[in-house]
Amino acid sequence: MKNSIAIIIAILILIISFLAFTNTPLIVKGYSAFKGGFSETIGPMLRLIAKPTDLVRYIFNSYINLVGAKRENAELKKRLDAFVLENQKIPDLERENKRLRTLLNFMEKNPRSMIAARVVGEDLKNWYKCIIIDKGSTSNIKEKMPVITPRGIVGQAVEVDRWHSKVMVINDTNSSVDVSAEGKNTRGLLEGTGQTVLKLKYVLKNDDIEIGDKLLTSGKDGIYPKGLPAGIVITVNRNKPGIFADIDIMPFSNFKHLEEVLVIKKQ
Amino acid sequence: MKIAIYTFIGLLLLLVESSLLSFVPAEIFKPDLGVPLIIYTSLFLGPQAGVITTLFIGLMQEGLSAAPHGSILFVKVAIFLITIFLKRKLYIDSKYSFAFVCSGFVVLESFLLITLSLLARGEARNALNILFYTIPNAVFTGFIGIFIFSFIEYLNARYLDRE
Numbered sequence: 001m002k003n004s005i006a007i008i009i010a011i012l013i014l015i016i017s018f019l020a021f022t023n024t025p026l027i028v029k030g031y032s033a034f035k036g037g038f039s040e041t042i043g044p045m046l047r048l049i050a051k052p053t054d055l056v057r058y059i060f061n062s063y064i065n066l067v068g069a070k071r072e073n074a075e076l077k078k079r080l081d082a083f084v085l086e087n088q089k090i091p092d093l094e095r096e097n098k099r100l101r102t103l104l105n106f107m108e109k110n111p112r113s114m115i116a117a118r119v120v121g122e123d124l125k126n127w128y129k130c131i132i133i134d135k136g137s138t139s140n141i142k143e144k145m146p147v148i149t150p151r152g153i154v155g156q157a158v159e160v161d162r163w164h165s166k167v168m169v170i171n172d173t174n175s176s177v178d179v180s181a182e183g184k185n186t187r188g189l190l191e192g193t194g195q196t197v198l199k200l201k202y203v204l205k206n207d208d209i210e211i212g213d214k215l216l217t218s219g220k221d222g223i224y225p226k227g228l229p230a231g232i233v234i235t236v237n238r239n240k241p242g243i244f245a246d247i248d249i250m251p252f253s254n255f256k257h258l259e260e261v262l263v264i265k266k267q
Numbered sequence: 268m269k270i271a272i273y274t275f276i277g278l279l280l281l282l283v284e285s286s287l288l289s290f291v292p293a294e295i296f297k298p299d300l301g302v303p304l305i306i307y308t309s310l311f312l313g314p315q316a317g318v319i320t321t322l323f324i325g326l327m328q329e330g331l332s333a334a335p336h337g338s339i340l341f342v343k344v345a346i347f348l349i350t351i352f353l354k355r356k357l358y359i360d361s362k363y364s365f366a367f368v369c370s371g372f373v374v375l376e377s378f379l380l381i382t383l384s385l386l387a388r389g390e391a392r393n394a395l396n397i398l399f400y401t402i403p404n405a406v407f408t409g410f411i412g413i414f415i416f417s418f419i420e421y422l423n424a425r426y427l428d429r430e
Contacts, residue, residue: 010317013344014341014345017341020340038330121331126404127393130333172333173396258289
């Protein structure tokens with residue numbers, strides 16, 4: 001009897017989640033509220049987990065690279081390890097300092113108000129490309145706010161909870177950005193492929209675009225402000241059938257190595 | 268008691284995975300740590316335990332992913348139901364057979380999601396991307412499943428079955 005109840009509950013959850021997936025208005029509202037309530041707890045837990053994983057990050061970034069180094073003897077090895085670990089903190093700190101200084105300069109140069117955030121997590125599924133940042137609605141972050149680094153655009157906030165936000169990265173298959181080639185009139189849609197390389201769509205074969213052209217946001221998609229660097233053209237194939245060229249783009253930001261990002265506040 | 272512990276372990280593993288993935292360059296190998304726990308609880312603790320674990324893990328995975336509303340929970344509940352209905356057909360006698368079953372369910376999960384996207388929304392944009400990662404995810408989940416099974420069995424033998 002109890003087993004049958006569990007199965008009936010499971011079937012009910014299955015139906016509700018299906019209706020939520022198909023955006024049935026009545027269900028999706030309640031489901032979002034329920035999921036939002038559950039997600040509220042994730043932010044603080046991620047921050048808590050981020051503390052020990054920072055140590056793992058430190059070990060991963062520094063100590064692993066030392067494997068293979070020769071040591072003269074056991075005593076010296078211990079001391080050397082200690083010194084090396086101690087010394088490695090300095091370049092790490094210098095790098096962090098440099099990164100943060102670049103962010104600060106960038107924020108000062110750009111009059112728009114920005115919110116600096118730290119990346120605390122990544123999408124559990126490699127089917128979707130998303131990062132989780134440690135700022136949420138308490139820091140005035142709202143959905144569809146663009147997220148950038150000084151190097152270029154990263155994505156847009158898609159789900160905002162009180163303590164953290166999910167940012168859909170531009171290489172997600174659901175992402176599209178309206179871009180134009182720097183110094184040219186060529187415009188197109190930069191679409192994610194789920195891989196590192198992006199595709200520039202709807203550019204005519206006779207449009208003026210070449211390998212090495214820098215793409216900037218056009219500001220016409222209502223999400224990203226005009227003039228933010230998006231990527232660089234790496235291949236242009238005009239030999240395929242149809243009226244549009246097949247263009248590959250390498251984004252400026254490396255989404256696997258993001259530590260801090262900036263969220264542009266919308267007025 | 269066991270349900271609470273296993274669910275807690277599952278949620279903790281998912282949080283650690285999400286946090287670690289933000290700097291470990293493991294794009295192609297993202298194990299689904301929820302699947303082994305759902306299968307384990309459904310098979311060894313019964314449907315009641317299974318449905319609780321499935322609900323929490325499904326919601327947590329959705330909370331840590333940009334997946335559309337309901338998609339991951341749907342797939343996870345489907346896996347739970349299939350596990351329950353195939354209970355007598357699934358013969359798990361070791362950590363390796365458990366790992367094999369986990370890998371199989373990860374492949375099934377990918378196909379379920381593609382089918383769901385195609386039938387419910389008519390979307391096929393992400394299908395190739397999902398297919399691309401299916402096999403690496405299945406292999407890696409199976410590999411991690413060996414350790415999860417061993418760890419849970421160790422917990423059972425050392426602490427939980429003593430009560």
